[in-house]
Structures are given as structure tokens and as C-alpha cells.
């Protein structure tokens with residue numbers, strides 16, 4: 001029974017395999033993307049390996065000399081109408097240099113008995129539809145009829161290469177991204193750089209959006225609280241600027257000047273309304289309490305002292321340093337409370353718990 005079924009199963013498998021050779025646009029192997037020295041996609045082995053190698057060499061030389069990109073796809077069958085398929089595939093692969101659209105796609109669907117030559121706008125003048133039609137009629141139709149796919153394809157590619165490499169044609173198709181140095185690297189690098197530029201623009205927009213959000217959020221807040229809010233995002237925006245090729249620097253600079261204006265800008269006297277003067281760091285200790293002086297020395301709070309020259313009114317503005325190791329003392333409330341020792345006096349084991357002794361001390365009042 002099984003023996004009798006075997007040939008039938010074999011036929012079914014073969015049929016399924018044959019059906020798999022029908023390609024949709026995204027299923028055609030993009031050999032050039034994987035290996036920039038290859039231009040011929042021949043997944044069904046319709047062209048002989050020698051012909052494929054010969055065609056790749058021809059198209060490689062053409063690209064080096066003229067920068068024109070000719071891709072050739074030879075498959076058993078395709079989904080849909082060959083003209084539409086060629087247009088879709090041409091667009092999907094982005095054949096040709098971006099600046100002058102000098103790409104050409106030669107599509108051969110063997111079982112459909114159809115060949116299509118699709119050209120980018122930059123080579124349309126050199127390879128008009130009528131001429132493409134004659135290339136197909138002269139090379140492909142007679143050879144394909146004899147099942148000689150090698151000669152038909154190579155003949156057509158040689159005709160196209162001949163037309164694109166005349167000196168006049170060369171001047172027309174040469175891209176400013178030309179790769180005369182012998183490198184065949186092309187659209188992939190451009191696309192990656194473009195994607196990075198888009199990321200930079202995104203980072204800039206994100207930075208500016210954050211600044212606008214902060215401006216709205218801090219509206220009506222007291223001046224020093226506003227300063228803290230903007231100061232928090234300053235470092236982040238600076239890092240953003242480095243990653244974003246300097247573009248987000250605009251957001252950083254806006255925040256930098258907002259912070260500067262909030263902290264060092266004009267302060268008006270609460271008594272007489274005249275502008276006050278900032279007392280420099282050395283002399284401002286005279287105006288600070290003993291606790292404030294210690295806080296400033298341990299770096300937990302930075303005090304700005306403003307004084308009115310007219311009536312002697314002073315205003316002391318604290319800026320708490322959030323990255324400081326000092327916390328607020330529960331007794332004297334100065335930000336001078338910190339860990340002086342942290343040790344394990346008894347190691348924990350599987351049978352008993354351990355002991356850890358942490359000692360915190362206030363530099364200001366000595367509370368421990």
C-alpha cells in the first residue's frame with residue numbers, strides 16, 4: 001500500500017516544491033544587500049553558475065565605471081502582473097543612486113514567458129521603453145524559445161551595459177555618490193546615515209518638548225524651585241546633544257540660560273523694590289548661620305546671599321545638592337547627617353541571623 005502511494009506522494013511533494021518557486025515582491029532574495037558585489041538574483045538556478053558569474057562581473061564593472069546600478073532577477077514565476085511586480089520590486093529595493101535615480105531592473109519570469117526592463121528616471125532618456133522592448137525582442141525572445149536562458153539574459157545585459165557606458169551616457173548617469181575608488185558599497189550606507197539623521201532630529205524634538213513641558217509645569221512656582229526643576233534636566237540634555245550630533249544643543253542652551261537667569265539674574269529687594277547685589281562666596285559666610293555654613297562646607301546645600309545696597313535687606317536662597325551624601329538631621333534639621341560607619345558585626349548563616357551596625361552622625365550638632 002505504502003509502496004503504491006509513494007510515487008503519488010512524491011508527485012504531491014514535487015508540485016508543492018514547484019509552487020514555492022512563485023515569488024512575491026518581498027520573497028525575491030536581495031543578493032546585492034547580502035553581498036554588494038552581486039547583482040543577479042537567480043534563486044531557481046535558471047541561469048548556469050558560469051552565466052551568473054559573468055553577469056555579476058559585467059554589472060560590477062558597469063557600476064564602477066558609470067555608477068549605474070543594474071539588478072537582474074531570474075525566477076520561475078511571480079505573483080501578479082509582471083509590469084506591476086517589476087515596478088514594486090524596483091521601488092522596494094531602491095535600485096539606483098538617490099540623487100539621479102540611475103537604476104535598472106531586468107526581471108525574467110520564466111514560466112510566465114515574460115521579461116520586463118524597468119528604469120529609474122535618470123536613465124529613462126537613455127533606455128526608453130521602445131529601446132527596452134527591442135532589447136527584449138532581439139536577445140531574450142529567440143534564445144528563451146530555445147530554453148537558452150544564459151545567452152538571452154547575458155545578451156540583454158550586455159546591450160544595456162553598452163548603452164549606459166558610452167561617454168555621453170556616462171556623463172548623464174554618473175552619480176555624485178559615484179564609487180570610482182572601486183568600492184561597490186552604495187545605497188545601504190546612505191540609508192543608515194539617513195536613519196541616524198532622523199534619530200538626531202527626533203532627539204532634538206524630544207529635548208525641546210521636554211523644555212516646553214518644564215516651562216509649563218514650573219509656571220507659578222517659586223524661583224528657586226523652578227531652578228531645581230530645570231537644573232535636573234540640564235545634564236540629560238547635554239548627553240542628548242552628544243548623541244544627537246549637536247542638534248539637541250539648542251534645547252540644552254535654552255535650559256542653560258534659563259538656569260543662569262533664575263539663579264544669577266536680577267533679584268529685587270522685598271523692601272524697596274530695587275535690584276539687590278549677590279554677595280561673593282567668601283564674604284557670604286558672614287550672613288549664614290553656623291549650620292548653614294557647615295552645610296555649605298560639606299557640600300549638601302549651596303547658599304546664595306543677596307543684599308540690598310540701599311537698605312541692607314538680605315535674602316538667603318538655599319540650593320539643595322541632590323547628589324550629596326548628607327541627609328537632613330532629625331534633631332537640628334541641618335543637611336549634615338551622614339553615615340560614618342557601616343559594618344557587619346556578625347555574619348548571617350543558615351542557623352542564625354547576622355548583625356549590621358550603621359552609625360550616622362550629624363556634623364553640625366553631633367547627634368548619633
Ligand SMILES: [Zn+2]
Nearest residue numbers: 269272308311
Ligand atoms: Zn532694598
Ligand SMILES: [Zn+2]
Nearest residue numbers: 329332362365
Ligand atoms: Zn544635627
